[in-house]
Amino acid sequence: MTMPHVSRRGVLAGTIGAGAILGLSSCSTNSKSRPSALSDIEARESALTWSGKIKKFDLTARLAEVDLGGRIAKTWIYGDSLPGKVIRVNKSDRVRVAFSNDLPTATSVHWHGLAIRNDMDGVPGVTSPEIPSGAGFIFDFITPDAGTYWFHPHSGIQLDRGLYAPFIVEDPNENLKYEREWIVVLDDWTDGIGKNPDQIFNELKQGNATSSGMGDMGGMSGMGDMGGMSGMGGMDSGDVTYPLYLVNGRPINDPEVFSAKSGEQIRLRIINSAADTIFQVALAGHMMTVTHTDGFPVEAYQTQLLRIGMGERYDLMITAKDGVFPLVAEPVGKSDITRALLRTGSGSIPEESYRPAELNSHPLTAEMLTASEEVRLAKSSPDRIQNLALSGRMQPYEWKINGRTYAQTKPLSIKSNEKGRLRIRNATMMPHPIHLHGHTFQLGVAGGSGARKDTVLVPSMGRIDVDLVADNPGKWMIHCHNAYHAEAGMMTRLEYIM
Template sequence: MNSINRRSVLLAGLGVAGAGALAACSSGSGATPALVSPSGPAVAAAENKRKGTGRTRQVPLTAAAATLDLGGGVTARSWAFSGRTPGEEIRLSAGDTLSAELSNRLPDKTPTSIHWHGIALRNDMDGVPPVTQRAVRAGADYTYRFVTDAPGTYFFHPHVGVQLDRGLYAPLIVEDPDEPLSYDDEWVVVLDDWVDGVTGTPDEVLAELRHGMGGMDMDGMGDMSTKFMLMGAESELLGGDAGDVKYPYHLVNGRVSADPAVYRGKPGRRVRLRVVNAGGDTAYRVALGGHKLTITHTDGFPVRHEQVDALLIGMGERYDVLVTLDDGVFPLVALAEGKDATGMALVRTGSGGAPGTTVRPAELNGRILTASQLRAADEVRLPSRKVDRVHRVELTGGMGKYNWAINGEAFDMTDPAAHPLTVEEGQRVRLDFVNTTEMWHPMHLHGHTYQLGGHGPRKDTSIVLPKKKLSVVFDADNPGQWMLHCHNAYHAEAGMMTLVAYRS
């Protein structure tokens, strides 16, 4: 039985989620140390330390099949929250409690969950079956409840199989009650690569990819015949191979380029763009034609301001930028890095016709800073201290066998805590990402933000280039069991995941 089927059977068998349902895991050999339970007293104590406002925001979320209008006559049969993608934005203030009731109405007895990407929340609300909860089975409901004490730009999505590459995602904005930035308006921009219900499903994509390059059929001309696998995608910014999957559409706020989403404003207004990459396999190079962008935040945390022409944003990353709008009609273009395709939205502040769907502003080839060139704002930079624990996180595998893994071992959903990276509360921890593969990987740590180097930005998702090393540090201040994985949906499901677990 292959791993996707093992996972489906396991998740379906776990049944309805329940708070504290999963105790600390251990391997059958008894070699695994005792770990903090996701719903144990250490987790409760950490939650009690969070500064709350006493206010609660209640949000219903129904996951169900939906026929989605992507614009331009394009429709897709997919899954979505409350019949739309992106789902309706959730916005609240730092310190507020979010109470989100998930109703699973997905077809075919499909289990699901919600992961609150980037939020340092209590462990048993992280939404990761079978580590922190049992999967929410079809027809069941489950309430996620936690304090959102860190302002920033986040989003939420399932953490079951490759459901991330359907329409089940939405932005989550935690506002700063003492916001230091000055601007006139906000625009949340969600990017996505789209295949579901158009040329196939994410599960069909994964099934083809699992054959690997060596298992592809050959056509009569001796060439590889594939429906979903992308050949020849190359990017200098990403160090070579740009991606695995051919997507028919690239969306900006759920719309295709032929019928784009439109932001309407006035010349001279200063607008904060909150840019989220919710894609499954695509990094985007983002530019607003005729404008400079000032980077203010990445992954929710402030950085020293830098003016750029374009952004490079990997799956799971978020960037906040400020832009002062000119007079006219301007394309906001998301170039699918290395894939020779674009998504587009429009900014309209005056009269004029819309640019063509294939427009590529000169800014796309202008100044682009990578995350490693940014610096954390002084108020969020981690204080200097001795590192107590170092873990080597070697990224392994390749397209030949599609055997993506960490430290040579594919993550086992039937025994998630078999080989954890253990930490202890209070430690300063360094993770050394060592990419031995021929492809880049956006590495995401749940429940924490880490810092790149000594002065780099605070992030939870970072691009690790092929054949390169990236070191990050974080303080172990949020006890529990936390996933660390590639945010390429297909790499993660193939096995490029592991567990960062607190010892009890």
């Protein structure tokens, strides 16, 4: 029996006035390829196993004030909390989410990682209409796979405000024993206390950066605590320095305290909802056992440190020791740290500057994992091999796939039931978390043992091949999950053709 046990930060006050909001919508539809007909989408939905249950939820995107450790930020959130309230269903349930947009601008909701029907995927101009201010939309889909997922807008860089929440799909037959569950959502924060995401994006576009993204960006002017472009030494892993980093909507000076009993098994579901920050995560004094990534099971793997890119999820199992232990999240390449606390007994709370030894160990990344046998793709040779060449630079601020920004993109194509291979080649000095909608690919080759994932962190100058089965017709985004890179062009589509 699992016990959801997540406390959340309350929201202080009601709505606030709307300022001037820039509509940075992802645009450009390509009508040259023949889209999959609605009948294909309906046919796939009918072929899914349905539990017979319909689970209904209400969801509102709205303006609110949140208390971030004593700093009050006016921002955009889902419902009454940051992160938004978890949506929890069982595998094969039909989910109906009545969404209302109380924001001052149009928005959208994307169900990240869920291989649901294409017309519910929530990408304006590709799968769904944008939802205007004051309007609503009923999302209605069957959840095909269990796992740790989340949702966020797919409109401009709205993701870098407070619009995110977990979406957990339970498998009633899962063979995993634990006493408690702790959902841990990581974020980088500026909205309402530093510059807002639109201002930051505009500054990046205007070239307020002093060196190329193809090399070391240590020469960039840091904007310190105000939220702005970062000056980074060492690993080049983001374009923005944030004034705060959050775990479950709370900064280090007001951490969430998760209470448990010594000796209990706790399942951690870690979600990186940040726009521009890769995190390294450790639980002081504990070994962590990875059981899933991006919802799909892997063979148990023990580690002291996890590296998690934007959009990725990892499920970890720990056996709680006796005392008080920081769960630390360190932004990679940015000199800061944040944390929550696990409390199972008495003990003093370490200083905020405490940096557990686990942070110095070798971090786990997805390439080190082995998919559980039951989720490996059958051995096959690919019907289509397609390249995804990642490139970009800081001045002008442009990030590309196959030499093109999204406005000029030539979508990749595939036919239903084909086996596809994507060859991802990163020609930049930054890691990029590449996310494919509507599918869970396998790292390496089909028939191999690589983890099943929907978001993979491709190292700087690195290469990763992934294989997938084309079993979900429609037009699907494939893009970098750095919100600024995506908005600056690092997106394309995988489109089913007849």
